[in-house]
Amino acid sequence: MAKARSAFVCTECGAEYSKWQGQCSNCREWNTLTELRLGGTARAASGAGAAQAARQGYAGAGGVELTDLSRVDLSELPRFSTTYSEFDRVLGGGLVPGGAILLGGDPGAGKSTLLLQTACHLAQQHRVVYVTGEESLSQVAMRAHRLALPTQGLSMLAETSVETILAMAERERPAVLIIDSIQTMHLEDIASAPGGVAQVRESAAALTRFAKSSGTALLLVGHVTKDGNLAGPRVLEHMIDASLLLEGSADSRFRTLRGQKNRFGAVNELGVFAMLEQGLREVKNPSAIFLSRGEEMAPGSLVMVVWEGTRPLLVEVQALLDESALGNPRRVAVGLDAQRLAMLLAVLHKHGGLFTGDQDVFVNVVGGVKVLETSADLAVLLAVVSSLQNRALPRELMVFGEVGLSGEIRPVPSGQERIVEAARHGFTRAIVPRGNAPRQTPAGMEVVAVERLSKALDAL
Ligand code: TYD
Numbered sequence: 001m002a003k004a005r006s007a008f009v010c011t012e013c014g015a016e017y018s019k020w021q022g023q024c025s026n027c028r029e030w031n032t033l034t035e036l037r038l039g040g041t042a043r044a045a046s047g048a049g050a051a052q053a054a055r056q057g058y059a060g061a062g063g064v065e066l067t068d069l070s071r072v073d074l075s076e077l078p079r080f081s082t083t084y085s086e087f088d089r090v091l092g093g094g095l096v097p098g099g100a101i102l103l104g105g106d107p108g109a110g111k112s113t114l115l116l117q118t119a120c121h122l123a124q125q126h127r128v129v130y131v132t133g134e135e136s137l138s139q140v141a142m143r144a145h146r147l148a149l150p151t152q153g154l155s156m157l158a159e160t161s162v163e164t165i166l167a168m169a170e171r172e173r174p175a176v177l178i179i180d181s182i183q184t185m186h187l188e189d190i191a192s193a194p195g196g197v198a199q200v201r202e203s204a205a206a207l208t209r210f211a212k213s214s215g216t217a218l219l220l221v222g223h224v225t226k227d228g229n230l231a232g233p234r235v236l237e238h239m240i241d242a243s244l245l246l247e248g249s250a251d252s253r254f255r256t257l258r259g260q261k262n263r264f265g266a267v268n269e270l271g272v273f274a275m276l277e278q279g280l281r282e283v284k285n286p287s288a289i290f291l292s293r294g295e296e297m298a299p300g301s302l303v304m305v306v307w308e309g310t311r312p313l314l315v316e317v318q319a320l321l322d323e324s325a326l327g328n329p330r331r332v333a334v335g336l337d338a339q340r341l342a343m344l345l346a347v348l349h350k351h352g353g354l355f356t357g358d359q360d361v362f363v364n365v366v367g368g369v370k371v372l373e374t375s376a377d378l379a380v381l382l383a384v385v386s387s388l389q390n391r392a393l394p395r396e397l398m399v400f401g402e403v404g405l406s407g408e409i410r411p412v413p414s415g416q417e418r419i420v421e422a423a424r425h426g427f428t429r430a431i432v433p434r435g436n437a438p439r440q441t442p443a444g445m446e447v448v449a450v451e452r453l454s455k456a457l458d459a460l
């Protein structure tokens with residue numbers, strides 16, 4: 001008989017131990033190990049099977065055939081569209097049969113709305129089952145009705161037992177299975193409460209195994225904790241094929257969908273939606289949506305062009321410098337990396353001769369956009385200078401470029417396209433890296449190409 005086994009899993013990094021310990025030896029966090037009681041069924045049984053195979057000298061494995069890598073079928077993954085091109089873009093071209101996708105985001109981000117809209121449209125062509133563990137069937141139906149979605153053909157189930165869901169799925173064999181959310185699911189075998197690391201991990205594992213073996217595309221909803229991690233951070237990461245994050249600030253109607261991991265495509269694509277009265281609408285040409293076109297630019301404001309996946313995006317960066325009352329002035333970056341901001345301020349002092357060590361520095365990217373690209377460096381620095389000197393910059397100025405530690409301005413990818421995009425939106429002046437100086441300057445655009453930070457400051 002299989003015996004119940006238990007293991008201890010770090011909730012931070014997912015490392016697994018057979019005994020409890022106070023500190024995780026992998027990520028060095030304290031008190032992060034929680035006990036996983038693994039049921040007698042699946043795991044213990046496979047353990048016994050392995051032991052038996054070992055005794056028999058792996059006799060059963062004799063029939064396995066190896067494949068030469070060059071002979072593996074190169075035909076494209078058989079993808080199918082989610083019916084939303086912004087969603088497909090982030091997935092790398094659509095859903096893949098057997099693929100497991102995690103859709104994360106804050107409560108209220110619009111995960112259920114996005115998946116309900118997708119499910120209703122997909123169900124017109126494919127077999128789709130939507131399992132809700134959070135809302136009742138009538139709540140979901142009311143929402144679908146209000147959003148005027150085609151509801152016929154979509155199979156619904158209000159259920160939280162993974163065993164029941166799997167039995168249903170084995171029978172129905174849907175092309176797409178949606179679980180909203182993984183935090184509400186539970187397996188009977190596992191002692192802990194739903195939402196705990198053990199339940200989330202084992203429920204996701206069971207569902208993912210089903211997806212792989214049946215060819216069903218699996219979409220799991222996961223809520224994000226305050227620090228931006230999924231409950232039981234990283235414990236799901238190795239099981240799923242793609243992890244997407246739906247984000248948006250509370251005061252903005254725009255929602256961005258970004259890939260954090262994707263075995264089927266690139267992770268740098270950004271999908272953009274607007275949350276309207278009638279649900280989520282795709283924004284297919286988002287390049288200028290984050291620009292607020294006020295009359296006057298305030299000191300500290302500057303527009304930059306970032307490159308998101310395969311598209312340019314014009315975004316405004318704002319800096320506010322204020323004399324610090326503290327011995328240790330604050331550096332706060334919203335939508336940017338705070339470490340990088342600290343580095344840029346050091347470069348500004350060393351190579352630009354401008355001291356900000358006695359100032360609190362706040363930098364914000366408008367519209368709740370997260371900028372992960374180094375092309376924002378120069379714009380951030382010039383916005384800081386603008387606030388420091390309390391001098392507004394011209395409205396029609398656009399800036400991009402990476403700043404190096406020795407004060408050099410480095411070129412970034414797709415320079416020409418960024419300049420063209422800014423010109424399209426009426427910008428007439430640009431400060432860009434020398435390496436990105438355009439061969440052909442768009443009509444009406446004056447481009448200053450600089451090699452060093454000091455030159456950029458002169459150009460200001
Ligand atoms: P929801 O999809 O329930 O979020 P999640 O599943 O990520 O928790 O979205 C809820 C929010 O979206 C809620 O604050 C209201 C807003 N919303 C609209 O503005 N318009 C709509 O048509 C819908 C359905 C929701």
Ligand code: MG
Pocket residue numbers: 111112113134180
């Ligand atoms: Mg929801």
